Amino acid sequence: MAFIEIEKLHKGYCERRRRARTDDGESCFGQEITVLDDINLQFEQGELVTILGPSGCGKSTMLRLIAGFDPDFSGLVKVAGKPVHGPSNESIFVFQHNGLMPWLTVQENVELGIRFQDKLERAEAAALFIGMVELDGFEEHYPHQLSIGMQRRAELARALVVSPELLIMDEPFSGLDFLTHMKIREEVVNMHQFFHQTILLVTHNIDDALIMGDRVVVLGDRPTSVKLDRRLDFDHPRDPKTQAGLQELRDEIFLMLGVSYAV
């Protein structure tokens, strides 16, 4: 049985003012805007799956459904054999912007998920993961005192400290400068090779997807369908621009997303 099972997933938004409560919940009288339609996917435990797709195609929506942030969908989403009913600290969402609580220090943010452990244990675990993301010395800093890259790292530490079975990352490299992007990308790959959590990572960057993923999924335009789903059995480090097998796939994905001349 797969770790994450998505069956016949359907998600639509109703046009405003056309919503009405009926006996069997809410129904939509106006035109429903379908975001996800009949998505069937299975992800294995420990897989790093990169998800690509044109903007607005419903990638993020799907991630939020898997994270349990939005219970309003039809179909089935199961994580670790259990249907998703709400957020859980088994699957931590890493946000694109402002995921850290700005009124808490780095240390306090990292300790959010382990706040019920005793003080010593908490400090020890926090120190371990803050060290892992190379933020030692910044424990007492507030998020606004850190660069975006450091904020992203702190959020990663906060996620890792609860040892989640699933990490859900929504464009984790957006807004980073080139070098920080490369560096954090490498760190996520290393982290995954060390912990072997399941990771779902949405990105716009085809090279990121091909370099990081054990598997790449390409979603099509709304209503979203799975256009391509391919395992990537290549050793790290990879070079999708020249490496045989990857290069062809790269061109194929570029074409699929409507770019005929990839650089």
Add this chain to the structure above:
Amino acid sequence: MRVRFCYGLLSFGLVLLAWEMLVWLSGWSAHVFPGPLAVLASLWELTANGTLLKHTVASLFRVTMGFYLAIVFGVPLGMLLGSFTPLRRLVNPLVHFLRPISPLAWIPLAMLWFGIGDVPAVFLIFLASFFPLVATSSMAVSSINPTYFQVAANFHFSRWEMFSKVFIPASIPSLVAGLRQSITIAWLVVVAAEMIAVQSGLGYLILDARNGLRMDYVMVAMVVIGVIGLLLDIIMRQLARIPSASWGRFR
């Protein structure tokens, strides 16, 4: 900070100089247009005989009472409105209808309802700061980034933790900004409120001095009002600097 303070001092010095010159050049009598030196002398006189302290304390007392009452009722109401959209839709039009009505327009009613003494004055200050506080607190709450609640849910926050560890801290910077705005308004209104129905306060001092044609006393009261307004603003600014409020400036 030091530099800014020096600039502030310089601008005050220049204004005082210009004021004194103007008095000189205009040739008006000191009864009509007292210069800074005359005002300073009167300031000393009123301080020495205790009048100024008595009136200042009376004004501060009324502002504090009115403002606290406004906080006690206005902030929770605003936060409630900010959290529940249907309630906001119900009450917001009313708030925005009452808000632009100058508190001074309430004077006749305030006197009729509460008679004379501290109560009508406190009531006017309450009104003056209540509506801005409701509006800003409601904004503070409704503009909380929903991501914070999702993060909290992700880490299994209880309902109480959602309230005490997300809802409250997330709204503090905007709440403090709202307090700063409304205390200025409250202080603005106290003078007018004290021109009716009371026998003390800086507003009363102005009214009384006018009746006695003591423009120097009027100006002393104005100076004190200005200084206290400045101090209140500085205090509120310091409040906005504490870490749990200051992150709002960097969002």
